[in-house]
Amino acid sequence: MLTVSLSGVRFQAPVGLYPQEAFxxxxxxxxxxxxxxxxxxxxxxxxxxxxxxxxKAAAQEPAHLLETLLQRIVNGVEAVYPGSxxxxxxxxxxxxMGGEVDYSEVQWES
Numbered sequence: 001m002l003t004v005s006l007s008g009v010r011f012q013a014p015v016g017l018y019p020q021e022a023f024x025x026x027x028x029x030x031x032x033x034x035x036x037x038x039x040x041x042x043x044x045x046x047x048x049x050x051x052x053x054x055x056k057a058a059a060q061e062p063a064h065l066l067e068t069l070l071q072r073i074v075n076g077v078e079a080v081y082p083g084s085x086x087x088x089x090x091x092x093x094x095x096x097m098g099g100e101v102d103y104s105e106v107q108w109e110s
Contacts, residue, residue: 001085004046005033006055010093013059015069018096022062027093028069029103030055034077035085050080066090066106074108086110 009032012025032051036044058072070090077086087110091103 001035002038002043002046003033003035004048004051005031006048006051007031009052009055011056011059013069014062015059015064015066015092016096017064021096026095028059028066029091029093030073031087031089032073032077033087034081035087036081036083046081046084051077054080066092066104070106070108074110084110 008029010027010029013028014022014025015028016022016026032055034046034051036046038044054076055073058069058076061072063069070088073088073090074086077084089105089107091105093103095101095104
């Protein structure tokens, strides 16, 4: 099994329920791992730059929910690397909750 991962990827993204979040954006951080079955002498190419591009494109579109961003990333990866195992965590850093919170997070794994 070959796994390629990106960790601590950060974007300023228009994600959130409140109008100011769409206007100002939020700091979004994500981790993404993509795995494919492979023999050590026949490793497939999983291009981490392509994975970053998928995540960046997903984060540029406005969304009310982190789950929407997560779905976009998963769908993008599945389109380029069908049959892969995917693990994604999307975090909103310092969410507007009226208290000190490092991040809110949604995760998905196939």
